[in-house]
Every structure is written in structure tokens, then in C-alpha cells.
Amino acid sequence: MIQCKTSKEIGGMGHSMRRKEDARFIQGKGQYVDDIKLPEMLYMDIVRSPFAYAKITNINIEKAMALPGVLAVITGKDLEQYNLHWMPTLMSDTQMVLPVDTVMYQSQEVAAVIATERYIAADAVELVEVEYEPMQPVMDPYKAMEADAPVLRIDKEGKTDNHIWHWEAGDKEATDRIFDDAEVKVKEQMHIPRIHVASIETCGCVANYDKVNNHLTMYMTTQAPHAIRTVIALVAGHVGLTEEKVRVISPDIGGGFGGKVPVYPGYVIAIAASFLIGKPVKWIEDRSENLQADSFARDYHITAEMAGTKDGKILATRFKLLCDHGYTDAAANPSKFPTGLFSICTGSYDYGHSYAEADAVYTNKPPGGVAYRCSFRVTEAVHAIERITDCYAQEINKDPAQLRFDNFINKDQFPYKSALGWEYDSGDYHQGLQKAMEVVGYDDLRKEQAEKRARGELMGIGISTFTEIVGAGPSREFDILGIKMFDSAEIRVHPTGKAIARFGTKSQGQGHETTYAQIVAEELGIPAEHIQVEEGDTDTAPYGLGTYASRSTPTAGAAAAIASRKLREKAKKIAAYLLEVSEEDLEWEPGKFFVKGAPDKAKTIQEIVFAAYTNHPQGMEAGFEATHYYDPPNLTFPSGAYICVVDIDKETGEVKVRRFVAIDDCGHIINPMIVQGQVHGGLTQGLAPALYEELIYDEEGNILNGTFMDYLVPTAVESPSWETGHTVTPSPHHPIGAKGVGESPTVGAPPAIVNAVVDALSHLGVTHMEIPITAPKVWKILKEKGAL
């Protein structure tokens, strides 16, 4: 049970307050970008490439232009005149907005049609005649790295291969030495396949350029409106769109999951179209476009190794990665971290040596690498460490839970410096796993498994005890395109004691309108119900880097607490003035200051705020407002202990998740109900790649499952009844001790599921299975191992 410091009426931290935003969502009153209709608005639709790699020899727009209602067909050559045909990615790579002569992946934007009606635009797309000269695409990242592979990015001067970057961390020599001498070494090759965020709302925008005032208002589905404003100014400043002339508004968003952080070509084309025509232009992707061209995640090939003693002490780990980014590195990682925060791969275990290296490569797949609900590449890291830990346990025939207990970082070792350099803030991994084992009934399950195994039935128990790394991040290391990754809060309390609070983040379902209000309520005692939270409008909200990587609570949430505390300091001064005592004589309880020893002599926060506008002490600044830009001193390190129980139908190969217990530790909890909702959603998005999702391309670069009919997203039917719980280990450096939770379940669930499946098959000699674990894969391995 969570102890609340505030009353239910105030609704501070720990209360399962109903989400304020849900009233409009459940009544269909949300305002999404496609709901925006402006006078004289035009519609854009995009001609896309049928080929994965081809020269464009001609684009004939005559027939399309002849269709009544078509105003323009924009090609790369048109944009070239304004030097708008290329744009930077958030990783400082480059990407075509529209191609001038070559297409590099299937479904790439080739031309854009602007018309007076959406239907006319779609019809005109069919009338644009593009002649291609197809070339053989490079789809396999390993082949792309071969010396004789065709060089794909010939647009980059001097480029002689398909290599993008090399990254490494850790002490290679020392780690190699440990491996050379180790009693036990295990090694596994694993692929984290390319998947899609598949948010229900696709990407889209309305670009509204006002010629008279030389001003652009950009309504768009973005998780990071301020960063987008800056990027627009960087890309289009030379044509007059300097940053003060740009306003980005991110309305309600129907799911982002990292897919709505990057800038896609459609946005830039819509801006260019509105700029040239002088009218608002709407562009909304359809489902197939979204699945086939945007928002890809993962696609890491990982070799993971672990060295240890015969009795189960982990000594070192090694990781080698090949990262397939497709046509361009379109990830949205902090600049100095090309593999994101993969270096959390040392996990929850106490050992001294690790070395990780990565190479990124171009292929003819759509640009990829968005951080799909995984902070930055933490899913890949956790999969690698949690799988290889199980491989080690299996190799030395030790219970995987016991092996974990024997290697966990102890709670008194925090702050803990990991082998790859992170300083973990806090954790109690023993308690988490202990609790998960009790809830699931671990010992009984092991007995049941033994009995079933004797009868030839397949049942497995899988554990994942992960450490997340979120809340990017401290300005000394974290920036995107040079902009430091702080975040912000601005609180204005009105004379009657009600407030509006604005933030640099942007909720896409996280429930910020409720949780931020609860943080302010906790600190100021103003009821959360009377704190209106606003985000997403760059003209009104303070600058911030947006919502992704579970960073909102660690950064903007902290800013809310500190801005509130600034106000509380001011309130104290006013209260002392009103009560005619010194500040030292006052004590605070949620909602009021009172005189020590005389609780009747008190001023409520509402009275104090009113005085700030009506009767403030002379010499003090009037009003009751505060702003804070929070630059976190460190990241936060949420953790979790997940246990999954699976039954495998030997005859059909079907894997059924019977139970899934998730004990999360995200520090102090702001709203338990919202945390539980986040965990439920995240677990389902963890189940997805474990058992169902993978984007499949053929050798010609055609996507084979580019619709929801073939790209299988799990539904409520496939999801087990998630069993959730928590332990609370506050972050010592965060103002309210919170850590963030949004991505823990997506990160922690896949290895728990895979470990359970491998555990079910381990007696047959199975040590690893690649995700997604489909029935055919299970059948194949059973056959190979002679179990059928």
C-alpha cells in the first residue's frame, strides 16, 4: 500500500486519481491532427516507390496536373531549387526529402500531389508517371558490410563502403583476458528483428504558412514539438522561416512510442507546399504508408558472451552488434550515443568487466532505428544480458533465479558504477525477484514442471531481472542536435488559487494532465483537480525536448516539483507577512502554513496566493508564478523482476503464456493506476515481438507483411491476464524520488518470455530461440531435437 502525504481532495502523489484527459478521450472529443480543418485547406498525398533501389529516369506529371482540383505535383527537382530536397536526421545523417534521381527503399516518397480534396489528391497520385531503372538492392546487413558490396550512399562524398559508424565501450583487453582464463564461457547469436511501433494514429500534419505575416503554424503528431521547431528553423531558416516565425502545435496524439520523434519527409514537403502555395496543407499517412515507410525499430544483430566460474559467479560480458539502419540512420538517440544506451547491457549484476562494440550499416530498407518504447536501445541490451545470463545458468546447470540472486548488485552497493561506466542510482534487486517468485509460486511451478516433463509435456518458467536507464539526460553528456536534454515546467497560480502548468514534454497517452497535476498538488497543496496541465504548443510552453525514453517524469516531473518548491518558498514569505511571524516560526502541511505550536494560526495556500495578487509584502514581486528548467544530475535506473510461465503445445507448436508476473520498481509512484496501465500496455508491446511481430522483406526489397492483415499485432485475446506489483526504491537524486516506468515492461518482457520457452525446451538441448517465437519455429526445433 502506498502512503499518501496529501488528502484525497488534494490528490497528490500516490493517489489513483482518475485520468483528467480521459473525459474527452472516451467521449470521442479528443482533438487529433486529422480533426483540424482550416479555411482553404489543401490536401497532400504522396507518390511512393515500388522499388527498393532504382534510378528515376523520368517523372511525368502532365496527366496528374490535368486533373481538375490538382494544384501542384512536387518532385525532388522542385525542392532542389530551394535546397530543400535533403534534410538532416536527428543523428546528423542525411535523408532525401524527395529524390532527384535515385530511390533507396520501397515506399520511399517520390513526389507529392497537392489538391483541393483528399480524394482528388489520391486519384492524382495514380496519374503521376514515374519511370524507374531498377537495381539490385542490398537487404542483408552482413552482405552490405562485405568489401565488394555495392556502395549505397554515393551521395556522400568519398564514401567507399556501407559502414555508418563504429562505437565501443569498456576495456577490451581486460575483458578479453578474463574470457581467456574463465572456467565457463557461453556465447549466443541473437537477432532483434525489425518491428514497427504501429501506433493507432499514423503520422500527419497540417502546415499553415501565412504569407502576409511570414509565419508558419505546424500542427503535427510530434512527441517533441520544441525540437521540431528548431529543426524546421535549421532546415528552412534560409528561406525565411527563422525560429520566431515558426509555431509547432502538437495536439492530442494517438500513440507515439518513439515513432513520432523523427522528422519524416512528408512533414517537410507539406511545409514546402504550404510555403509555396500560401495555403494550409494537410498530410495524413494511411496505415500502409505508415507500416511500410516510417517508424521502424530494432534490427540489431547481437553476439552476446558471458564468462563466469563453474559455480555461477559472473565475471565478464562481451557484446558485438551489427545495426541495420536501412537507408539512413534515422534514429533519435542523444548525439553522443549512436547505439543509444545499449551500454546498460551489463544488467543488474555485479561484475567488473565488459566490452561492447557496434557497427552500423546502410541497406535498402526504409530508414530505421527509432527507440520503440525502450528508452534508447535498452530493449536490445536487456534481451542480450537476460538471455545470455540464462544461457550461463543452463550451461552450469544452475537455477536461473539462484544464479541471479548470487550475482545481483546488493542494495548497499548503490550508487553502483557499472563495468561500462553508468552510475546506477538505487535498486533492491533481491527484494524484487523475491517478491515476483512468491507471487508466482516459483518453487511449486518448478515441481509442476518436473512432473510435466516426466510425462512429456512442455512447460517453462522464464525470468528477466532487468535494469532500465531512463530520464535522458544530464547536459554534460546528453543532447539532440546540440540541444541539451533538460526539460521544463512553468506554473502560474491564478488569484483564486487555481493553476495552469505548462511543460516542454508532450503526452501521447501517458496521462501527464493528471500526473503532473498530482506532483504540483503534492508540493503546493492545491487540489490536482484545479491544476490545468498544458503541453505541445511551442508558443506557450517552455522549451523542452519532449516525451520519449521514459524521460517526462525524471525531467519535466522534477521541474514541476522544483518550480512548485520555488513557489512554496514565496508562499512562506507571504504567510509570514500575513501572520506577522518570522519564516522560521512556520511549518508546512499540504495546503497550508501554520505557526509552530499554534496550528489555528494558519494561512491556506489559496489565501496566500490571493494575497500575492492583492496584499503582497512591499518589495516583493507580485504574482505567483515560477519556471524551472531541470537538468538532471544523473539518469534514473528503474528495475523489474518479471516471471513468465508458458505452456507449449507439442503438436501445434503454439506457445501460450499462462502467467506473467511483473514486479516493477520505478521509485516513488505518482499515480498507481496510471503506472499499472502503463505496465499493462508495455507488457503487451513486449509480448508482441516475443511471439508475433517481425517485418519481413524479400531479396528484392519488397515488404511482405506491410498491412495489419499480415503484420500481427497482439490483441486483448492473445494477452494473458497480467499480474503486476511493485517495490519502491526511490531515486536519491530525483526531487520526488520517481524514476519513470513507461518503457520498463516493453524492455523486460521479451527476454522473460523467450527464457520461459527455452526453459521449456532446455532438457532437449535447446539453448536459444530467435524472436518472434512462432509455432513453425517451435515445431522445427522440436523436430531437430528429435522430440516429435
Next chain:
Amino acid sequence: MNKFSWYNAKSVEEALQEVNATVSEALSPKSPEAPAVFKSGGVDLLDLMKEGLVKPHKIININQIEGLDKITYDKKDGLRMGANATLAQIEAHPQIKETYLALHQAVAHAGTPQLRTMASLGGNLAQRTRCWYFRSIHHECLRKGSGTCFARDGENEYHAIMKNGACASVHASSVATALLAFDARVEIQNSKGKKNEVNLADFFVAPGDDSSRENILEADELITAVMVPPTSSKMRSYYMKQGARESYDWALADVAVVAEMSGTTCKKASVALGAAAPVPLLSKPAAQALEGKILDEATASSTAEAAMKGATPLAKNGYKVPLFKSIIKRTILAIA
């Protein structure tokens, strides 16, 4: 998606005067210049249009034809379902659930509640395959007139394991699997007003005979009803389906068994397999393996073996053979 005109047909006769192509013809090189095709629930047609495979100039909406969605049942004549009856209607029909359990089960497992509310019986039988090469505008496959089946040597883990020599696609209708086991007949009306009845088994066309179509329908023909013979109290039926995803997915394997029992012995049986071949299949060897036997584990196993004898799995779908065996066995044991 192209621009098209819309025509609300008020009668079968009127609809048949307006149409000039089947959906299969409309996506083949033989398509008339301005194809006019039928739409009932529109589930498959809309997909084909969004995929850019079919570009009808005119859509003849037959969904408003009065009476074409009627379902009637009596003990003597059996069941008659109008072609416009939705899967939701069939699913909710109490006598179908009671008398034709396998049909109820097959319908209830198709698509999602939303899709079943729109999908018509006739459209379900006439839908095109879900083979991803066929559904991709980027692949000119055998069924689209090229002479090449990409699935045979390509990504074929969801494809046919029987009769797959020419084309490895599987028929998408799971409703057909159940109807086939019940020996259903299809009523087809042509533009001259003539009504024909054919066995459902003869309604489907194998790609070896004609790869451009999946059924016998001609441009001027419309399915008007599906009839299922009456059952006796001695008849039992069951349907099972296995998909890659439990809900909202096509079958990797589905099986319907109808058995006439005498005590615990099966006197007469029919076993239908869906997602095994380019057409829904009635397995005679399986039926023979059941007839005259007590429905027990041994019979179920030998029936499953008989059904899969001669299967020709491809490089990536070998698992479907044991999968079918398992589903066949379980379906039989569910009846026993």
C-alpha cells in the same frame, strides 16, 4: 484507390444487368476496360482496392436487395442462407448453432466481430486468396497472369501443403471448410434469370485448371444462396482452427468433421480441410479412415495420418503437416 461510381441494385435481376466482370476478372489482364463488379459486405473488395489490385469503374452494391440475407431452416429441407446473410447473422442463429455446430464454430472464428457484421456469406466464399505475393502489387504472380508462383520457392510458411504444384496459395474461407463438410450446395443465378445449383466442392476451381480464378462464377452470375442438407439426430460435427494469432487471423490449418454415428461407431463421415490447398478440400481418405470405426484416439490418429498422406510441403511449411494431423485428431476426439 481509383474513382468509381456506385450503383444500388434493388433486385438480383437488376444487379446482373449492370455487372460486367467478376472481381477475379477485374484484376486479370482479361478485365473489361471499365469493370463493373458486385459488392456485398465489401470486406475483400475494399482490401483489394486499397491494395491497388482491383480498380472497378462501377461498384454494384447488392447489399440492399431485399430478402437476399434471409436464413431459413426446417428439419425436412435443411438450411438455406441467402448470399447476403452476414457471418454475424449466421453466428447468432440459434438453430445453426444447435444443428450445424461446425458451421457455427467456423463462422464465429472468422475475422473479428466488426468484420463479421459486414462480411456476407457469398462474399466470403468468393473472396480471393490472402497469399502475400498475390496481395502485393509488386509481384506479378501466376494468379495475376505471369506464369510464376513466387511462394513455391519464396516465403511459404503459410502456404499450401497439398495440391500446390502450380500455385501454393490457400483459400481464405474458413466458412467454406465447414460448409464443405456438411455437403452444402451453392445456388447461382445468371443474367438470363436461370438458377443453377452446384455442390460447394465443385464451386471452387483449382489453379491447375485455371489459375486466374478461384471459383466457377462467370461475370453474369451471382451467388444467391447456400443450402445445407438436413441433419439427423445421429449426426455430430465439430470445427477447429489454428492461426498464427488466436484472434483476427486466417487459419494456418482448419478442419471440419461431420460424422453420422451409430452408438460410438462412425457410420458415415466427411472431413474438410481449410488452408491446406488452393481450394478447400474434402479428404476422402480421412472419411474412409473414420467410417465403421469407433471414434477413439487410435482412429483419430489413423484418420489424421490418412488425411496427410501424400502431402507435399514446401521448404518452410513442413510444420503444417503435423499441425493438421493434430487439429484433425482433436476435432475427431471432440466429436467422440
